[in-house]
Amino acid sequence: MKARVHVMLKDGVLDPQGEAVKHALGTLGFSGVAGVRQGKVIDLDLTATDAAAAEAEVRVMCExxxxxxxxxKFTVEIL
Structure with missing residues (x-):
């Protein structure tokens, strides 16, 4: 079983990496970008066979x- 975790900064938390990407996009001529928030995606290969138990375990891993x-903030998706 596979799980995918999306991790993003909470609203209101400054995102200097996102601002750097936004600036770089503007420098490259992409002027239509009003904001960028950068996060991370983590893919996990799990040995669990029960989706509910796997999701609960991944949530604990995140915390x-x-x-x-x-x-x-994070979201968990069982694939």
């Missing part, structure tokens, strides 16, 4: 390691 829940 303990994969996401900084003070400033980041």
């Amino acid at each position: 303990k390691l994969l996401a900084n829940t003070v400033i980041e």
Whole structure:
């Protein structure tokens, strides 16, 4: 079973990497970009066979390691 985790900064948290990408896009002539938020995608290969149990386990992984829940939010998708 596979899981995909999307981690993004929470709304209101400054995103300097996103601002750098926005600036670079403007420099390359892409003037229609009003904002950029950068995040990360983590794909996991799991040995679990029960989707609900796998999702619960991945959520615990996110809370303990994969996401900084003070400033980041995450979503879990079982594939």
